[in-house]
Amino acid sequence: MTAARPTPRRPSRPQGLRPVALALLVVLGQVASMAAQAQGNSPRGPRNADWIAAVVNQESVTAGEVERRIERARLEAQRGGQALPSDAELRQLALDALIDERAMITSARDSGMRIDEIDIDRAVQNIALQNQLTMDTLRQRLAAEGIDYGRFRANLRDQLMIERLREREVYQRIRVTDDDIDKYLDEQRRAANSDAETNLAQILVPVPEGATPELLEQRRAMALAALARVQGGEDFVAVSRQISEDSNRERGGVIGLRPASRLPDIFVEHTRSLKSGEVAPTLLRSGAGFHVLKLIDRKEVALGQITQTRARHVLLRTSAQLNAATASRRLAEYKRQIESGGTSFEDIARQHSEDGSAAAGGDLGWSSPGQMVPEFENAMNALAINGLSEPVVSRFGVHLIQVLERRNTTLETKQLREQARNVLREQRFEQAYLDWAKELRSRAYVELREPPL
Numbered sequence: 001m002t003a004a005r006p007t008p009r010r011p012s013r014p015q016g017l018r019p020v021a022l023a024l025l026v027v028l029g030q031v032a033s034m035a036a037q038a039q040g041n042s043p044r045g046p047r048n049a050d051w052i053a054a055v056v057n058q059e060s061v062t063a064g065e066v067e068r069r070i071e072r073a074r075l076e077a078q079r080g081g082q083a084l085p086s087d088a089e090l091r092q093l094a095l096d097a098l099i100d101e102r103a104m105i106t107s108a109r110d111s112g113m114r115i116d117e118i119d120i121d122r123a124v125q126n127i128a129l130q131n132q133l134t135m136d137t138l139r140q141r142l143a144a145e146g147i148d149y150g151r152f153r154a155n156l157r158d159q160l161m162i163e164r165l166r167e168r169e170v171y172q173r174i175r176v177t178d179d180d181i182d183k184y185l186d187e188q189r190r191a192a193n194s195d196a197e198t199n200l201a202q203i204l205v206p207v208p209e210g211a212t213p214e215l216l217e218q219r220r221a222m223a224l225a226a227l228a229r230v231q232g233g234e235d236f237v238a239v240s241r242q243i244s245e246d247s248n249r250e251r252g253g254v255i256g257l258r259p260a261s262r263l264p265d266i267f268v269e270h271t272r273s274l275k276s277g278e279v280a281p282t283l284l285r286s287g288a289g290f291h292v293l294k295l296i297d298r299k300e301v302a303l304g305q306i307t308q309t310r311a312r313h314v315l316l317r318t319s320a321q322l323n324a325a326t327a328s329r330r331l332a333e334y335k336r337q338i339e340s341g342g343t344s345f346e347d348i349a350r351q352h353s354e355d356g357s358a359a360a361g362g363d364l365g366w367s368s369p370g371q372m373v374p375e376f377e378n379a380m381n382a383l384a385i386n387g388l389s390e391p392v393v394s395r396f397g398v399h400l401i402q403v404l405e406r407r408n409t410t411l412e413t414k415q416l417r418e419q420a421r422n423v424l425r426e427q428r429f430e431q432a433y434l435d436w437a438k439e440l441r442s443r444a445y446v447e448l449r450e451p452p453l
Helices: 019-025 034-040 063-080 087-110 117-130 135-144 149-173 178-192 213-231 236-243 265-270 324-340 345-352 374-381 413-443
Strands: 052-056 059-062 197-206 289-299 305-316 363-367 392-394 397-410 446-448
Touching: 052 063, 052 087, 059 063, 059 087, 063 087, 087 149, 087 413, 117 135, 117 149, 135 149, 149 413, 178 413, 197 213, 197 236, 197 265, 213 236, 213 289, 265 289, 305 324, 305 345, 305 374, 324 345, 324 397, 374 392, 374 397
Parallel strands: none
Antiparallel strands: 052 059, 052 446, 197 289, 305 363, 305 397, 392 397
């Protein structure tokens, strides 16, 4: 993740192999400890108490970097009330994450990937903007903290390369077939209609408790005869009134429109495959007796009928220089200014947002369900028209969101399938990323070193 190309539409993954590492070691943001890395990799070499903990290909990981990564994890865990693993496990997670990063960097370099100076300039400018600093003040701040500016830019270059390498390599690994899409859409269709309003009619031939086998067979024969009559073309209502012994007999056995959850589960399952107007081809046996069931109507929700939202946002990207708590306070102040009428959302977005939508006042255009990352979408969906959110933390940074419009629309089949493909790709990204990172590390030369005596 970098500060150069923020957007809430495509989640970018933090670095590291293990889920615990993802949660604990990269929480400070997407520029991944640029300042700490700049200090640890300064041309002046490790400081007095520092030493090389690992060599990855031709890159070194210093013990100082590991300690800074651990400290950052502890601070963030304390802020968020999270439990930490043991010191030994935390240290191993920090070291693993840094080794993985170095493996990715060398892979990006070996692939011939290049980052233009203009991209680095933009990233530096975004960091200065996040911290409300001029470029000169940023340089002075870095110097005061002992961070070499050239190394700072070099670390930004590495992070941009890692981001682009992930985008290129991981998504190429994900395969979504037409069968996968069909299965996903079927699952979504069933879920959407799990409680669809349904109107059934029945012919009930009751069987008394403790009935003899002879009586049971007689009742079965009566029900089969009724089923044969309606299958032969006789009016269901007329046959029901003549034979059925349920409370809806005078209405021709019509139960009435109600949610599926208010019907017996065995009725719903027995008629699941029927179309409106069809009679179930077999009898249903229940504790009450034998049933001939007809589906009169089922008000199903068609896939592709969606509510789209037009929203805008202000995005502040978190980094080693701007943590989530500080970004949230800053956005809360922006929200206060907007609500008091002191400024407009558009002006705040143009001046401060680190998203490509900033020039348009933060306008993201129309989005469909599943198009935004979950953290953003959940907050957006909870807002009324023109409502302003509280600061929302996502994997991209911290957002201030406003909903402008909503509309109901129906997706074309092609759009629906493409949306399903994107959802499946996103669901499979995490595992594909972990597999890729694991392979990179397995191919890398890794030498672990002990502390000097």
